[in-house]
Amino acid sequence: xxxxxxxxxxxxxxPEATLDGDYDPSEVEPRWQDYWxxxxxxxxxxxxxxxxxxxxxxxxxxxxxxxxxxxxxxxxFTLQDFVARYHRMAKDTTYFPFGYDxxxxxxxxxxxxxxxxxxxxxxxxxxxxKCREVCADYEAAFTENVQSLAISVDWDNTYxxxxxxxxxxxxxSFLDLYEQGREYRQRAPTIWCPDCETAISQVEQEDKDKAxxxxxxxxxxxxxxxxAADDGETLTISTTRPELLPACVSIFVHPDDxxxxxxxxxxxxxxxxxxxxxxxxxxxxDLETGSGVVMCCTFGDQTDIEWYQAHDLPLRIxxxxxxxxxxxxxxxxxxxxxxxxxxxxxxxxxxxxxLESRDHQHTVQVHERCxxxxxxxxxxxxxxxxxxxxxxxxxAGREMEWYPEKMFSRYKHWIEGLEWDWCISRQRDSGIPIPxxxxxxxGEAIFADRGDLPVDxxxxxxxxxxCPACGGESVTPExxxxxxxxxxxxxxxxxxxxxWNEDADESAETADSVDAESGKFxxxxxxxxxxxxxxxxxxxxxxxxxxxxxxxxxxxxxxxFESVMVNGMVLDENREAMSKSKGNVVTPAExxxxxxxxxxxxxxxxxxxxxxxxxxxxxxxxxxxxxxKLWNAxxxxxxxxxxTDPAEPDDLAAIDRWLLASLDDTVESITEKLASYEFSKxxxxxxxxxxxxxxxxxxxxxxxxxxxxxxYALSVAHRTFLKLFAPFLPHVTEEIWQARYADSxxxxxIHTTDWPEPRGYEADIAAGEQAxxxxxxxxxxxxxxxxxxxxxxxxxxxxxxVDGFADAISGxxxxxxxxxxxxxxxxxxxxxxxxxxxxxxxxxxxxxxxxIEAAIGQGDYxxxxxxxxxxxxxxxxxxxxxxxxxxxxGEGELIETEGDLAVVVQN
RNA sequence: GGGUUGGUGGUCUAGGUUGGUUAUGACACCUCCUUGACAUGGAGGAGGUCGGCGGUUCAAAUCCGCCCCAACCCA
Numbered sequence: 001x002x003x004x005x006x007x008x009x010x011x012x013x014x015p016e017a018t019l020d021g022d023y024d025p026s027e028v029e030p031r032w033q034d035y036w037x038x039x040x041x042x043x044x045x046x047x048x049x050x051x052x053x054x055x056x057x058x059x060x061x062x063x064x065x066x067x068x069x070x071x072x073x074x075x076x077f078t079l080q081d082f083v084a085r086y087h088r089m090a091k092d093t094t095y096f097p098f099g100y101d102x103x104x105x106x107x108x109x110x111x112x113x114x115x116x117x118x119x120x121x122x123x124x125x126x127x128x129x130k131c132r133e134v135c136a137d138y139e140a141a142f143t144e145n146v147q148s149l150a151i152s153v154d155w156d157n158t159y160x161x162x163x164x165x166x167x168x169x170x171x172x173s174f175l176d177l178y179e180q181g182r183e184y185r186q187r188a189p190t191i192w193c194p195d196c197e198t199a200i201s202q203v204e205q206e207d208k209d210k211a212x213x214x215x216x217x218x219x220x221x222x223x224x225x226x227x228a229a230d231d232g233e234t235l236t237i238s239t240t241r242p243e244l245l246p247a248c249v250s251i252f253v254h255p256d257d258x259x260x261x262x263x264x265x266x267x268x269x270x271x272x273x274x275x276x277x278x279x280x281x282x283x284x285x286d287l288e289t290g291s292g293v294v295m296c297c298t299f300g301d302q303t304d305i306e307w308y309q310a311h312d313l314p315l316r317i318x319x320x321x322x323x324x325x326x327x328x329x330x331x332x333x334x335x336x337x338x339x340x341x342x343x344x345x346x347x348x349x350x351x352x353x354x355l356e357s358r359d360h361q362h363t364v365q366v367h368e369r370c371x372x373x374x375x376x377x378x379x380x381x382x383x384x385x386x387x388x389x390x391x392x393x394x395x396a397g398r399e400m401e402w403y404p405e406k407m408f409s410r411y412k413h414w415i416e417g418l419e420w421d422w423c424i425s426r427q428r429d430s431g432i433p434i435p436x437x438x439x440x441x442x443g444e445a446i447f448a449d450r451g452d453l454p455v456d457x458x459x460x461x462x463x464x465x466x467c468p469a470c471g472g473e474s475v476t477p478e479x480x481x482x483x484x485x486x487x488x489x490x491x492x493x494x495x496x497x498x499x500w501n502e503d504a505d506e507s508a509e510t511a512d513s514v515d516a517e518s519g520k521f522x523x524x525x526x527x528x529x530x531x532x533x534x535x536x537x538x539x540x541x542x543x544x545x546x547x548x549x550x551x552x553x554x555x556x557x558x559x560x561f562e563s564v565m566v567n568g569m570v571l572d573e574n575r576e577a578m579s580k581s582k583g584n585v586v587t588p589a590e591x592x593x594x595x596x597x598x599x600x601x602x603x604x605x606x607x608x609x610x611x612x613x614x615x616x617x618x619x620x621x622x623x624x625x626x627x628x629k630l631w632n633a634x635x636x637x638x639x640x641x642x643x644t645d646p647a648e649p650d651d652l653a654a655i656d657r658w659l660l661a662s663l664d665d666t667v668e669s670i671t672e673k674l675a676s677y678e679f680s681k682x683x684x685x686x687x688x689x690x691x692x693x694x695x696x697x698x699x700x701x702x703x704x705x706x707x708x709x710x711x712y713a714l715s716v717a718h719r720t721f722l723k724l725f726a727p728f729l730p731h732v733t734e735e736i737w738q739a740r741y742a743d744s745x746x747x748x749x750i751h752t753t754d755w756p757e758p759r760g761y762e763a764d765i766a767a768g769e770q771a772x773x774x775x776x777x778x779x780x781x782x783x784x785x786x787x788x789x790x791x792x793x794x795x796x797x798x799x800x801x802v803d804g805f806a807d808a809i810s811g812x813x814x815x816x817x818x819x820x821x822x823x824x825x826x827x828x829x830x831x832x833x834x835x836x837x838x839x840x841x842x843x844x845x846x847x848x849x850x851x852i853e854a855a856i857g858q859g860d861y862x863x864x865x866x867x868x869x870x871x872x873x874x875x876x877x878x879x880x881x882x883x884x885x886x887x888x889x890g891e892g893e894l895i896e897t898e899g900d901l902a903v904v905v906q907n
Numbered sequence: 908g909g910g911u912u913g914g915u916g917g918u919c920u921a922g923g924u925u926g927g928u929u930a931u932g933a934c935a936c937c938u939c940c941u942u943g944a945c946a947u948g949g950a951g952g953a954g955g956u957c958g959g960c961g962g963u964u965c966a967a968a969u970c971c972g973c974c975c976c977a978a979c980c981c982a
Contacts, residue, residue, distance in 0.1 A: 413910065417982085573918095618918085618919075631945085695944090791942090840927095842926095
């Protein structure tokens, strides 16, 4: 057995396990879950000489901590667990950590809700303390939930994304990227959530359909392209957002818009607000909706930003950070955007500027967290530069193995479509502070010392007495915090213990290509990095995975993952996304109240990796039945082969050798499939081999025998089956293992034993299959005759090469006398049909193939030794096969004539 | 609007990259069977021409084109 974690804690009492009675998962499953956690079964064993080749590290994206698990968690964690359990058994030491993502708006809002407080009322550190307290409760519940799914996480290796160690690391990352020249601070238009009052990034927005009104507004024309306009002439602009009128800076017309071409070069007056704005030509105008003449406001949408930059337009800010109208809006100042909209529509109407208001459906961008419509504001933010290195990031993606391969294209297209650098600053109170102060005199940014991290500029002093640039003595702390992705993208570094080490000497493992003046970046566990596997959903390829690659690559010069396993989303039974509004949500709690965890895992294993995956009660039932089958078969094995570790007999019976040789093939095949994340194929192949071949065929034979050879094969096969099933069905396999195989010498879990390897048995596989075919024929015969399957048969003659299997056949089928002969003296043979090998005759005879088929169909052919003359064509023997039909004139009944096999029953 | 992925018996699904005889399995369905563990079991059966159209080829579920439908990503 392999490294045995539980051996250290041998005094922990191993739960009692017996093979009596029925299998009761509701009692068994929690019992082992507790045992595994208590005995640290899944602890990562750091060896004295860390070696990247003998460990397997998984970088799990930390889930947001909030309340209950959903099916996506169950599914995703379980897939990760298959990988971890397989590798743990297959010689690797497995690093399977767990992270809690409690750094972000989600946990901040959770805390406010839970405690009935507002973050504004507390100092940042104080509020963060409260967050941690609230999250701790949720995390405990979450941990318990995950443990109850038998996820084999090393619970000594967990982290929280807000904990001080991670804060330090996140700030170190910021300083390092800045020193490398990868970060900058800039005042520019940003996507802004007026509800959360923070900048957000492109990926934090989502589409939302919204009912609104489209308003046609008449703008008095002052000049058209040819000079002064006629008095009273207007142009019409359709907008859903009249509250932006005070921010209007220009009007655009499409170059192909002949009807409005005369306006270009002119000016118009914005109704109610009076500013005169130019009319400009630009092909970004959408000709489909509205009047084809559009206003540009600073800023209503992204096109406005593009126009503002391309045409060097003035800036008119009418909406502030909280979504309130500014003094630019005149009498509407202080109103919310919504109230202002209504008031302005009313006033436009009463002054005769409103031509029409009609209902309209359109898509707006909202903040994914709070569903509030975003605004575009000009603010000062920190950015990570990315657009200049997209080629390198693409190459980094190419270096990873993608499972499934096709998911790489998502990554590729995302990078190719990048338009913004990464805005990493957020105007939130909770979060990891950006460790910077600014000189009040010259604006110089003063960065924290690495040794002092983590710091909070709002509470801590800067590392210098005065500004190093101008000598100024007063500074203003940065109030902003990092985007949560700025930290979540560091998980490979968090997991492998990346840190800045002041005193690192030359011999220490260097984690960074850039060696600063003193100290360097080091890894506590360099053998873990790069991580072997990153499992995750396909929905987060574009930001989480991408940002992780960017950050880790910039810090270490290495691609952080060897491979990526991408799972799909869990759908309902009708293949529709689960959502509260549809009312089709199924929760793990509901499922597990009805089904064993192992059955849920069986369902989860039914996935083709990368595809969306419907919830299927059928599969859970099938899983439950498999548990029972495994249990019952184990009981029979235990009866037939009470000795658990028998010596191999010298003369292994043909049927036993055949079973073990087939098992060898299965071991090899299952291993390959697990190693390449083909869970569904592994599961189904293992189930079929166990159920059909082992239980239905072999066990039925074995239970008629009582010899050492059978007992040996039974024991070896059973032991192997348990291990092969262990990653999928950890509870039932553990229970059976403990009941039958664990003894004082092998105390501990099946999950820390060695993965099976082929034992090198060779057998006449063809003869074995012939024998199974004979048994199949006899079963069919009994069924058709209305006989019980254990009914006696007087005499059976078999004409086939099943020599070594004769006893197996007669035992299993209760045959009194079994005669095996190679020839078929009493059997007459006639040709039933000719099978053509199209792969040979196709390329050779081309369109003559039809003639050959027609000739055979009409009986216009002749067999001449090895050759077949069909019509005008002569085929050589490799091109065809004669299918014969047997007739039997002797005593008894001929029941099977498949291929060259014949079975005669005399009863 | 652009892109990606998928569309195989009633349901879910394998196969598709390397075109080749009877398209895989599970669930459901029908018939039969209490076999030294399992009726949550066993044996057998019926059911599809592979979204639609067209093309390449002796031969297409598989390759190519167009169309339809669905999901996702990006505008």
